Amino acid sequence: METTLSFLTWPPQSITTDTYGSTINYNDDNSVSYQNLLQPAGTRIHTWETNHNINRREPLQLPDKRAPFLKNGQRYRLQGYFAVEPQNSVGLSLRTFNAKQELQQDQMVLQDHLDFTLQPSDTDYELALVKFNNYQLRFRVFYLASQTLFATYRLESHWDDYYFDLIRRTTTPVKKQQLAVKRYRSISDVMRIELDPAEVERLRILLVPQKMPMEQVNQLRLAANHQLLQIK
Numbered sequence: 768m769e770t771t772l773s774f775l776t777w778p779p780q781s782i783t784t785d786t787y788g789s790t791i792n793y794n795d796d797n798s799v800s801y802q803n804l805l806q807p808a809g810t811r812i813h814t815w816e817t818n819h820n821i822n823r824r825e826p827l828q829l830p831d832k833r834a835p836f837l838k839n840g841q842r843y844r845l846q847g848y849f850a851v852e853p854q855n856s857v858g859l860s861l862r863t864f865n866a867k868q869e870l871q872q873d874q875m876v877l878q879d880h881l882d883f884t885l886q887p888s889d890t891d892y893e894l895a896l897v898k899f900n901n902y903q904l905r906f907r908v909f910y911l912a913s914q915t916l917f918a919t920y921r922l923e924s925h926w927d928d929y930y931f932d933l934i935r936r937t938t939t940p941v942k943k944q945q946l947a948v949k950r951y952r953s954i955s956d957v958m959r960i961e962l963d964p965a966e967v968e969r970l971r972i973l974l975v976p977q978k979m980p981m982e983q984v985n986q987l988r989l990a991a992n993h994q995l996l997q998i999k
Contacts, residue, residue, distance in 0.1 A: 769961045770916050773835040774951050774974065775815050775894070775909035783814040796926065797976060801904040808899050811860065813906075816893040834894060835911060835957055837885055842914040845881045845894060848907040848924045856901030863889040882914055908974075919964050930991050933962070933970040944995045948973040948988060971995055 777784070777799040784791070785806065792800040801812060815834040837843060851857045859881040863872040865888045874883060875897060885892060896906065907926050920933040943966055949958045951974055962970060971991055975984055 768915070768919065768964065769959070770913050771835075771957050771959050772916070772972075773909075773911040773957045774949075775834070775911060776951070777813055777906050781813065783816065785810055785812055797907075798926070799904075799906045801906065802902060803898070804902055806898050810898045812857070812896040812898055812904065814893055814895040815909075817891045834892065837892070837911075839885045839887050839889060842882065842884050843911060844914045844917045845883070846910040846912075846917065846922055847879045847896075848910070848926065849879070849896075850905045851901045852903040853901065856899045857904055858897040858899055860893075860895040860897045862893045862895075864891045864893075866890045916962075920962070920970070928990070929975050929987050930971055930973045933972070935964055935968045937964070943967050943969075944998060945970045946973070946988070946992055946995060947971070948975065948984065950975055950977045950979070950984075969995070969998070 776797060779793045785803070787803075788805050789801060789803040791802075794800060803810075803812075806812075817834045817836075845859060845861075847859060849857070855877055858875050858877045859879075861872060861874045861881055861883050862870060863885060865871055868891070871886060871889055872883070874881065877899060881894075894909070896904070907924070910922060910931075916933075918936075920935055922931060923934055924931040945967055947958075947960070947970065949956075949972055958972070960970065960972075973984070973987055973991055975987065
């Protein structure tokens with residue numbers, strides 16, 4: 768199985784964040800704390816989009832909102848890693864547009880993942896966090912990949928230790944573990960991975976900021992490797 772896994776983060780001072788009346792903290796661990804008690808339900812808190820029409824945005828701001836390229840006709844899953852109070856109070860939204868920027872799809876779910884397929888007429892898409900009745904949100908990252916990957920492997924995040932695991936859903940005698948390191952850029956980045964479910968039970972990916980010192984990256988790599996060796 769060869770696929771790509773995308774990571775979407777929330778950049779500071781973003782033009783696609785609803786900032787009016789909002790309290791926003793960009794934390795040292797690259798998470799974002801967001802609160803807006805006066806915001807009406809249905810407001811798009813933050814959006815990632817592919818439309819780079821400079822008539823709508825200033826050219827220098829375009830990289831601020833970038834979403835990854837996806838193939839039409841392939842089934843994808845957007846998996847969120849965030850905490851909200853109260854539970855189930857932030858939704859995920861997908862909107863797609865054709866070449867004339869006419870709305871084609873408009874989906875919204877009140878859960879931490881969203882499955883979708885881009886149709887042949889879809890040329891652009893938008894993904895968003897949507898407010899329902901939440902009063903506190905702490906966002907970490909979005910994972911975006913083919914639904915096949917998530918059907919074969921479950922995702923287990925350990926954000927405080929800068930890694931996440933892809934763990935095979937079925938059990939076989941093979942218990943091979945792998946470790947990979949990914950330095951991600953801000954906003955959106957893509958990692959190509961190759962997994963053979965018959966061979967690899969667990970893939971651990973260290974997801975570290977591009978600016979992290981190499982000494983710290985090496986320390987995290989050694990710690991993650993040691994933990995993998997302890998897994999029975």
